[in-house]
Amino acid sequence: MDFSLPDELVALRDAAARFAAGEIEPHARDWDRAARFDDAMIGKLGAQGFMGIMIPERFGGAGGDHMMFAIILEELARHDGGLALAVEGHNGLCCQHIMVAGNDEQKAKFLPPLARGEQIGSxxxxxxxxxxxxxxxxxxxxxxxxxxxxxxxxxxxxxxxxxxxxxxxxxxxxxxxxxxxxxxxxxxxxxxxxxxxxxxxxxxxxxxxxxxxxxxxxxxxxxxxxxxGQAFDDVRIVLQGGRVMISAISLGLARAALEDSVKYAHERTTFGKAIINYQMIQSKIADMACQIEASRLMLYRNATALDAGDSPGHLTAVTKVFSSEMATRACLEAIQILGGYGYLREYNVERYLRDAKLCEIGEGTSEILRVLIARAVSKQLGFEAERPAS
Ligand SMILES: Cc1cc2nc3c(=O)[nH]c(=O)nc-3n(C[C@H](O)[C@H](O)[C@H](O)COP(=O)(O)OP(=O)(O)OC[C@H]3O[C@@H](n4cnc5c(N)ncnc54)[C@H](O)[C@@H]3O)c2cc1C
The missing domain is CATH 2.40.110.10 (Butyryl-CoA Dehydrogenase, subunit A, domain 2)
Structure with missing residues (x-):
C-alpha cells in the first residue's frame, strides 16, 4: 500500500495551487463582500480544465477522476470556499448526473459547453x-x-x-x-x-x-x-461523489485556517515572545494538523474507491461528517489564535468559518449522515436499524 501521491497528481496539485493563489486569492475577500465571484472566472476555470474534470475528452472534458477533482477542490477551497462550492456543484452534481445517467447523445449534446466553461451548470x-x-x-x-x-x-x-x-x-x-x-x-x-x-x-x-x-x-x-423512474438511484450515486467533494472543500478550508494560524502565531508577540512559543497555542495547531491529516487520508481512500468502481459504503458519510466538523473546529481555533484580529473581516479566518459551516449542511447534513453511519455499523454487526421514511 503506497500512500504517496504519484508525480502527475503532485503536478496537478501544484498547478491548481498556483492558479488559486494567482487568480482567486487576490479577489476572494471582495467576492465574499460582493456575494459574487467574477463571471470571467468560469472561462478561466474552463481553460484550466477545471470545469470538465471528470468528463471524458471525447465530450470536451479533461478525462480525469474523483481523485484529481478532490485534489483540485482542496486547492480552490484553500482560497475561496464559495468558488470551490460552485465548481463542485457544476462538476460533481450537474455534470456528474449527466455522466452517470445520460446516454451518449445526451452527453454529446449537453456536456461540451459545460466542460469548456462556456457555461456553468446547476x-x-x-x-x-x-x-x-x-x-x-x-x-x-x-x-x-x-x-x-x-x-x-x-x-x-x-x-x-x-x-x-x-x-x-x-x-x-x-x-x-x-x-x-x-x-x-x-x-x-x-x-x-x-x-x-x-x-x-x-x-x-x-x-x-x-x-x-x-x-x-x-x-x-x-x-x-x-x-x-430510476432517478433516485442516480441521485444517490451522484451524492456519493458529491459528499466526497464537500469533504475536499472542508479540507481546503481547514488547511487555510491552519496555515493562517501558523503564520500569525509566528508573527504575533505577547510578553516578549511570539505566541507560537506558548504550549496552548501549539496544542491548537497540533490538533488542527492531526485532524487535517486524518481527513486527507479518508478523502483519498474514498476518492480512490470511487475511481476503482468500488462502493465506499458508509465511509463517505464518515468522511463528510468528520471533515466538515473538523473544518468548523479548525476555523474556530484559528479565530482564537488570531485573538481580536481573528474576529475582524480584515483577516480571512472569519470567512473560512462562515464557509466551513455549510459543509455540515449541504449534500447531507451531519445528522442524517450519522443516521446512515449508525445503520451501516449496526448492519455490519448483524442488527437491523430503522430506515427514515418519507
Ligand atoms: C449554500 C447552499 C447551497 C446548496 N446547494 C444546493 C444545490 O445546488 N442543489 C440542491 O438540490 N440543494 C442545495 N442545497 C440544499 C441542501 O442540500 C439542504 O439545505 C440540505 O440537504 C438540508 O435540507 P434542509 O435545509 O431542507 O433541512 P431539513 O431537511 O429541513 O433539516 C432541518 C434539520 O433537521 C435535521 N433532520 C432532518 N431529518 C432528520 C432525521 N431523519 N434525523 C435526524 N435529523 C434530521 C437536519 O439534519 C437539520 O439539522 C444547498 C443549501 C445551501 C445552504
Missing part, C-alpha cells in the same frame, strides 16, 4: 418543503405526447443565477404504489424556467444560491436522464 433536488427528505419533493413532471411538462419550485440551488444547464428532479406518476422520480436537463432559455434573486448567505457567499421556479416548463423526452 443541480436541482432540494425544495422549500424537502431537503433531507428529498424523496418528499412536490415538483411534478407530467408526460404530454413526446414532451414532459414540469411544475414546481426548487430551493437553495447553487449556480442557479447564471447557470446555462439545470438538472432537475421531479415526481412522475406513481407506479405500483411507489413514488417515481425522474431527472431532466432543462436549458436556461426554456420558457417557464425562472430563477429568484440570490439568497443573502452567512458563508460561501461568492457562489450564488437561488430558488428555481418551473412553471409549465416543457422539455422533450430526449432530455430525461436515465432509466424511467
Amino acid at each position: 443541480w436541482c433536488l432540494t425544495e422549500p418543503g424537502s431537503g433531507t427528505d428529498a424523496a418528499g419533493m412536490r415538483t411534478m413532471a407530467v408526460r404530454n405526447g413526446d414532451d414532459w411538462v414540469i411544475n414546481g419550485s426548487k430551493q437553495f440551488i447553487t449556480n442557479g443565477d447564471r447557470a446555462g444547464t439545470f438538472v432537475v428532479m421531479a415526481l412522475g406518476a406513481p407506479a405500483g404504489g411507489r413514488r417515481v422520480i425522474h431527472a431532466f436537463v432543462v436549458e436556461r432559455d426554456t420558457p417557464g424556467l425562472l430563477t429568484g434573486q440570490p439568497e443573502e448567505k452567512l458563508g460561501m457567499r461568492s457562489s450564488d444560491t437561488v430558488t428555481v421556479t418551473l412553471d409549465d416548463v416543457r422539455v422533450p423526452e430526449a432530455n430525461r436522464l436515465g432509466a424511467p
Whole structure:
C-alpha cells in the first residue's frame, strides 16, 4: 500500500495551487463582500480544465477522476470556499448526473459547453418543503405526447443565477404504489424556467444560491436522464461523489485556517515572545494538523474507491461528517489564535468559518449522515436499524 501521491497528481496539485493563489486569492475577500465571484472566472476555470474534470475528452472534458477533482477542490477551497462550492456543484452534481445517467447523445449534446466553461451548470433536488427528505419533493413532471411538462419550485440551488444547464428532479406518476422520480436537463432559455434573486448567505457567499421556479416548463423526452423512474438511484450515486467533494472543500478550508494560524502565531508577540512559543497555542495547531491529516487520508481512500468502481459504503458519510466538523473546529481555533484580529473581516479566518459551516449542511447534513453511519455499523454487526421514511 503506497500512500504517496504519484508525480502527475503532485503536478496537478501544484498547478491548481498556483492558479488559486494567482487568480482567486487576490479577489476572494471582495467576492465574499460582493456575494459574487467574477463571471470571467468560469472561462478561466474552463481553460484550466477545471470545469470538465471528470468528463471524458471525447465530450470536451479533461478525462480525469474523483481523485484529481478532490485534489483540485482542496486547492480552490484553500482560497475561496464559495468558488470551490460552485465548481463542485457544476462538476460533481450537474455534470456528474449527466455522466452517470445520460446516454451518449445526451452527453454529446449537453456536456461540451459545460466542460469548456462556456457555461456553468446547476443541480436541482432540494425544495422549500424537502431537503433531507428529498424523496418528499412536490415538483411534478407530467408526460404530454413526446414532451414532459414540469411544475414546481426548487430551493437553495447553487449556480442557479447564471447557470446555462439545470438538472432537475421531479415526481412522475406513481407506479405500483411507489413514488417515481425522474431527472431532466432543462436549458436556461426554456420558457417557464425562472430563477429568484440570490439568497443573502452567512458563508460561501461568492457562489450564488437561488430558488428555481418551473412553471409549465416543457422539455422533450430526449432530455430525461436515465432509466424511467430510476432517478433516485442516480441521485444517490451522484451524492456519493458529491459528499466526497464537500469533504475536499472542508479540507481546503481547514488547511487555510491552519496555515493562517501558523503564520500569525509566528508573527504575533505577547510578553516578549511570539505566541507560537506558548504550549496552548501549539496544542491548537497540533490538533488542527492531526485532524487535517486524518481527513486527507479518508478523502483519498474514498476518492480512490470511487475511481476503482468500488462502493465506499458508509465511509463517505464518515468522511463528510468528520471533515466538515473538523473544518468548523479548525476555523474556530484559528479565530482564537488570531485573538481580536481573528474576529475582524480584515483577516480571512472569519470567512473560512462562515464557509466551513455549510459543509455540515449541504449534500447531507451531519445528522442524517450519522443516521446512515449508525445503520451501516449496526448492519455490519448483524442488527437491523430503522430506515427514515418519507
Ligand atoms: C449554500 C447552499 C447551497 C446548496 N446547494 C444546493 C444545490 O445546488 N442543489 C440542491 O438540490 N440543494 C442545495 N442545497 C440544499 C441542501 O442540500 C439542504 O439545505 C440540505 O440537504 C438540508 O435540507 P434542509 O435545509 O431542507 O433541512 P431539513 O431537511 O429541513 O433539516 C432541518 C434539520 O433537521 C435535521 N433532520 C432532518 N431529518 C432528520 C432525521 N431523519 N434525523 C435526524 N435529523 C434530521 C437536519 O439534519 C437539520 O439539522 C444547498 C443549501 C445551501 C445552504
